[in-house]
Amino acid sequence: xxxxxxxxxxxxxxxxxxxxxxxxxxxxxxxxxxxxxxxxxxxxxxxxxxxxxxxxxxxxxxxxxxxxxxxxxxxxxxxxxxxxxxxxxxxxxxxxxxxxxxxxxxxxxxxx
Amino acid sequence: xxxxxxxxxxxxxxxxxxxxxxxxxxxxxxxxxxxxxxxxxxxxxxxxxxxxxxxxxxxxxxxxxxxxxxxxxxxxxxxxxxxxxxxxxxxxxxxxxxxxxxxxxxxxxxxx
Numbered sequence: 001x002x003x004x005x006x007x008x009x010x011x012x013x014x015x016x017x018x019x020x021x022x023x024x025x026x027x028x029x030x031x032x033x034x035x036x037x038x039x040x041x042x043x044x045x046x047x048x049x050x051x052x053x054x055x056x057x058x059x060x061x062x063x064x065x066x067x068x069x070x071x072x073x074x075x076x077x078x079x080x081x082x083x084x085x086x087x088x089x090x091x092x093x094x095x096x097x098x099x100x101x102x103x104x105x106x107x108x109x110x111x112x
Numbered sequence: 113x114x115x116x117x118x119x120x121x122x123x124x125x126x127x128x129x130x131x132x133x134x135x136x137x138x139x140x141x142x143x144x145x146x147x148x149x150x151x152x153x154x155x156x157x158x159x160x161x162x163x164x165x166x167x168x169x170x171x172x173x174x175x176x177x178x179x180x181x182x183x184x185x186x187x188x189x190x191x192x193x194x195x196x197x198x199x200x201x202x203x204x205x206x207x208x209x210x211x212x213x214x215x216x217x218x219x220x221x222x223x224x
Contacts, residue, residue: 002158004155031210040216041216042214042215042216042217043156043199043214045211048211050210058211090155090156092155097143097203097210098143098144098163098203099144099161100144100146100158100161101146101158101201101212102158103148103155103156103157103158104155105154105155106153106154106155108153
C-alpha cells in the first residue's frame with residue numbers, strides 16, 4: 001500500500017525562523033511534490049522533483065527551497081518564515097508521469 | 113490557459129439521495145484525470161484515474177465518468193461517511209513541466 005509520511009502534523013514557529021518540513025515515501029517513486037493548501041485558493045504547487053538531486057519551481061516558490069538527497073525523502077525549507085506562510089503543507093509522490101499522485105496527511109504550520 | 117472548474121462548490125444531500133459532482137476542464141489534450149477525496153485536516157486520498165472519453169470507474173457508491181470536456185463523480189445512495197471534499201485534477205497532454213492542475217473541490221455533506 002502507498003505510504004507518504006510527513007514528519008509533523010502540527011508545527012508552530014516564529015517569524016524569521018528557518019523551518020524544515022520533511023516528507024518520506026516508501027514506494028520507490030521517482031517524482032515528489034510540495035503543495036500548500038489555503039481556503040478558497042485550493043492546492044498550489046511550491047516545488048517538485050523528478051529524481052534525486054533534481055528540483056523544479058512550481059507556481060509559488062518564493063520564500064521556499066527544497067532538498068532531495070535521497071530518492072525517498074523530499075524536504076521543504078522556509079528560509080525565513082513569515083506569517084503569510086501559515087498554511088497546510090502537503091507532500092505527494094508518484095511513480096512517473098500520468099500516474100496519480102499520492103499524498104501525505106499534511107503539516108499544519110502556524111507562523112507567529 | 114489550462115483550467116479545471118468544479119461545481120457545485122458545496123452540496124448538501126439527505127442520506128440515500130443520489131447526485132453528481134461535475135469537473136469541467138479546458139486543456140490542450142488530456143493525459144489523465146484524477147479524482148480524490150479529502151477529509152478535514154487530512155491529505156487527499158486517491159480514488160480514480162480516467163484516461164479517455166467514455167471510460168468509467170466504480171468503487172462502492174462512487175462512479176466516475178469522463179467525456180471530452182468534463183468528468184462526473186456520481187454518488188449513489190450516499191451515507192454520512194461519504195461527507196468530504198472531492199477534488200478533481202487534470203494532467204494536460206502538452207504540459208512542459210508535467211504538472212497537474214487541481215480544481216478547488218466540491219464540499220459534500222450527507223445528512224443522516
